[in-house]
Amino acid sequence: MAAVTPPDVFDEQALVERARAGDAAAFSELVTRYERKIYRLAKNITQNDEDAEDVLQETFLKAYANLEGFLGQSKFYTWIVRIAVNEALMKLRKRKTDRTVSLDEPVETAEDDVVREIAVWEDNPEQRYSRDELRQVLNQAVLTLKPDFRTVFQLRDIEELSTEETAAALGISIPAVKSRLLRARLQLREKLTRFFRRKGDDVFAYL
Secondary structure (H helix, E strand, C coil): CCCCCCCCCHHHHHHHHHHCCCCCCHHHHHHHHHHHHHHHHHHHHHHHHHHHHHHHHHHHHHHCCCCCHHHCCCCCCHHHHHHHHHHHHHHHHCCCCCCCCCCCCCCCCCCCCCCCCCCCCCCHHCCCHHHHHHHHHHHHHCCCCCHHHHHHHHHHHCCCCHHHHHHHHCCCCHHHHHHHHHHHHHHHHHCCCCCCCHHCCHHHHCC
């Protein structure tokens, strides 16, 4: 008997091919699959709900209009991430709230081996703080990062894209991704350390 494909299997490539052939339903399925991730990415970059909604719409409108230009050399998700990042950074430039939003600025090359965790807490601070509070603290700390650092951290440590996929999505080099990710993690570690100090904890017992 022929193998039956489970109904919940997501075949991105097949959907993209159908969408390129004019199947609007296939493209709608791609939107449904990725819209939450794209919105979350846009919100973390722009820090604004309305701007994030605009970025979400513009991303998929541009993706649909330029499907013929998608050559399949990367994942479709990586491609739309790059569109979303560009749209979000354009929002920031228009608002003129941050002059350091370029993803093309020179960067130092980071070491290849970067610890995945922001910090290691042996005596877990969750004994003192709820998970919700810790999550809120981390989210607020992430939002204070410069957009180029925040975007790389979002893609690598939250969306869990590989270094190569992140580089492709942002149009930067792999060393640039590693450098920005390292800086983001170090800055977050510092910010979290300051938070727990203010709370009266001996953070260095955890780090």
